[in-house]
Amino acid sequence: MNYVNFFMLILFFHVQNVYSSAEISINVSQKIISIDVDINFYGNLGTSGAKIAENEILKSWVLPKHQFPKNSNFPNYLLKINLITKILTDFQAKSLLAINNDFKQNFIRLELGDLKSESFILSNGNNGGVWYMGAGIGKTKTAAHEFGHILGLGHLTPNDQRGFGNTISIMSTKLTEVDLEAQNKNLNQTIFGFYQKCNISKRKVTDGDLVNLANVIKKYSQGKFHKISLGLIPNFYYDENAIPQ
Secondary structure (H helix, E strand, O other), X not given: OOOOOEEEEEEEXXXXXXXXXXXXXXXXXXXXXXXXXXXXXXXXXXXXXXXXXXXXXHHHHHOOOOEOOOOOOOOOOEEEEEEEEEEOOHHHHHHHHHHOOOOOEEEXXXXXXXXXXXXXXXXXXXXXXXXXXXXXXXXXXXXXXXXXXXXXXXXXXXOOOOOOOOOEEOOOOOOOOOXXXXXXXXXXXXXXXXXXXXXXXXXXXXXXXXXXXHHHHHHHHOOOOOOEEEEOOOOOOEOOOOOEO
16 A cells, blocks of 8 residues: 555544544545544434434535635545444443444434524534434534534634525534524514525535635644544533433
């Protein structure tokens, strides 16, 4: 194998064992960045909600042919995301989390929630969190947004909150007008001074998101040809109250 043209970058967290959110391969000669991610869904809506969440991720991140912009750290590289999803019982999830040492495994609790529920990943690049259907999964591309956090992405800009423009970043922050709670507010109330609702179909992975993703990969690879750690964050199991165990 020519390690100048191909190397493996592992994005992972560890305490004693190795924990992770994604496994990234960079093929320099073919200009392809491949990201392998496994998501294990569990919780009260693990069965019914998993397919909805998966479809949002597929439509935003996996099926489109994303190419890193010329102004990114990997200009014109093709992004290829390989996603595998599974549905686990709470017992299975908790048991696997206790012994997991697979770089790619993510464990997401799915619950019903309401308009006030806030889906989350523990931190950018972490492999655990809680997603609520009531927070807009299946309606406002919340799952695709949270998937961006799994990849290590933060919000595109601190002030990207109104959801306007021809294309809206998938990593726009909470309380955008593509946020379900904002969509259901009375139109006589202003949201950051604006009344207009947003076309959800405009919320996509933008060049800004891809530039940020390239920055994450570049920052932690540092030109090295071996596995690296992004942090020291535990691999949590979450109970029905979203309390980490």
